[in-house]
Amino acid sequence: MLSNSRLVHQPHDHRRCISAALTRARDLCAEENLRLTPTRESVLRLLWQSHRPLGAYQLQDQLAKISGKPIAPPTIYRAVEFLLKTGLIHRIASLNAYIGCPFPNSDHSNLFMICTDCGSAAEVAHSSINKLLQSTCEKANFTLQDQSLEIFGLCPNCSLQQQENGGISSADKDHE
Amino acid sequence: MLSNSRLVHQPHDHRRCISAALTRARDLCAEENLRLTPTRESVLRLLWQSHRPLGAYQLQDQLAKISGKPIAPPTIYRAVEFLLKTGLIHRIASLNAYIGCPFPNSDHSNLFMICTDCGSAAEVAHSSINKLLQSTCEKANFTLQDQSLEIFGLCPNCSLQQQENGGISSADKDHE
DNA sequence: GAGGTTAAGTTATAACATAACATAAGCAAA
DNA sequence: TTTGCTTATGTTATGTTATAACTTAACCTC
Numbered sequence: 001m002l003s004n005s006r007l008v009h010q011p012h013d014h015r016r017c018i019s020a021a022l023t024r025a026r027d028l029c030a031e032e033n034l035r036l037t038p039t040r041e042s043v044l045r046l047l048w049q050s051h052r053p054l055g056a057y058q059l060q061d062q063l064a065k066i067s068g069k070p071i072a073p074p075t076i077y078r079a080v081e082f083l084l085k086t087g088l089i090h091r092i093a094s095l096n097a098y099i100g101c102p103f104p105n106s107d108h109s110n111l112f113m114i115c116t117d118c119g120s121a122a123e124v125a126h127s128s129i130n131k132l133l134q135s136t137c138e139k140a141n142f143t144l145q146d147q148s149l150e151i152f153g154l155c156p157n158c159s160l161q162q163q164e165n166g167g168i169s170s171a172d173k174d175h176e
Numbered sequence: 177m178l179s180n181s182r183l184v185h186q187p188h189d190h191r192r193c194i195s196a197a198l199t200r201a202r203d204l205c206a207e208e209n210l211r212l213t214p215t216r217e218s219v220l221r222l223l224w225q226s227h228r229p230l231g232a233y234q235l236q237d238q239l240a241k242i243s244g245k246p247i248a249p250p251t252i253y254r255a256v257e258f259l260l261k262t263g264l265i266h267r268i269a270s271l272n273a274y275i276g277c278p279f280p281n282s283d284h285s286n287l288f289m290i291c292t293d294c295g296s297a298a299e300v301a302h303s304s305i306n307k308l309l310q311s312t313c314e315k316a317n318f319t320l321q322d323q324s325l326e327i328f329g330l331c332p333n334c335s336l337q338q339q340e341n342g343g344i345s346s347a348d349k350d351h352e
Numbered sequence: 353g354a355g356g357t358t359a360a361g362t363t364a365t366a367a368c369a370t371a372a373c374a375t376a377a378g379c380a381a382a
Numbered sequence: 383t384t385t386g387c388t389t390a391t392g393t394t395a396t397g398t399t400a401t402a403a404c405t406t407a408a409c410c411t412c
Contacts, residue, residue, distance in 0.1 A: 142332065146329070
């Protein structure tokens with residue numbers, strides 16, 4: 001099982017997440033002869049600023065702020081499209097939002113564990129779940145092509161806090 | 177395993193699906209003292225016209241056609257909200273669309289098998305998948321609240337047809 | 353039938369996404 | 383080094399999905 005859940009839900013040196021993601025992205029693009037342009041890199045970096053998925057228009061606002069000039073939606077959607085295609089990010093359908101992929105090289109089908117309190121999302125590549133899905137499909141004569149698995153609940157941190165203090169939100173924290 | 181996959185993907189007497197769904201809805205609303213108003217019933221009926229999920233604005237068009245007067249989006253969204261809350265329909269997040277629930281009484285977490293060719297969607301309540309997800313969450317100290325599992329591929333019918341004639345779409349059929 | 357509650361109508365707008373066309377940047381071969 | 387091809391970005395407009403806010407009507411109970 002490949003997962004970044006431990007990392008996402010604990011305090012950690014988040015600068016390492018960002019720089020590791022950028023390194024992976026540069027390597028991957030170099031290998032495949034793809035252009036990681038400034039816009040694309042900025043969007044990727046923004047998506048790694050936290051472990052929370054960001055929507056296209058949040059990205060737009062933030063990129064506009066960084067670059068000091070207005071950014072139009074197509075700019076964002078193009079960068080997002082590129083990053084999705086290359087596997088550097090994922091789309092979370094139920095949130096209309098995007099998040100950096102922690103293991104873009106591995107060929108994986110994903111499961112996201114999304115915290116309804118702090119908003120953080122961890123990615124899990126769980127081979128027994130995938131196998132079970134595959135066999136379920138086979139039994140139904142359904143030819144599996146793609147999957148979108150998103151589960152909602154409380155991350156370890158927020159679970160603990162709810163138990164301790166009876167449910168005060170920690171939406172302002174994301175355990176960077 | 178509870179599933180309507182066999183039914184969805186085979187030719188069948190679809191009038192029975194519709195009338196069964198309406199009976200279930202009426203019973204459930206009677207039991208829980210909820211009002212299945214004409215608008216709500218119309219929307220539910222529309223969602224049972226086929227086994228394909230419909231978007232809010234498709235519902236709007238069709239309801240306008242049926243009722244002979246313009247329908248505003250909030251009307252649709254309110255009906256949808258009611259039907260979702262009572263468990264009579266589900267939302268398919270990755271399609272921004274809605275579909276009737278074939279077993280609204282059973283307390284179930286769902287998996288949808290959505291055909292990328294004909295658009296039909298079957299619902300599967302698979303206890304071993306749910307157990308595996310639950311145990312995966314427990315191991316990660318993640319408190320599961322809700323899930324959105326949507327898998328894409330070719331339904332049995334479309335699989336067969338692709339094998340037979342090399343990939344001619346059957347998007348116009350949905351095996352009612 | 354007065355008054356509370358729930359549902360529906362109406363208008364406007366927010367939030368998410370793409371089409372279509374124009375311009376510019378990167379790059380390879382003449 | 384410029385010509386021409388390809389890829390990326392800018393720009394404007396619009397399509398699609400969803401909700402806010404306020405008004406009116408239906409229903410239900412006393």
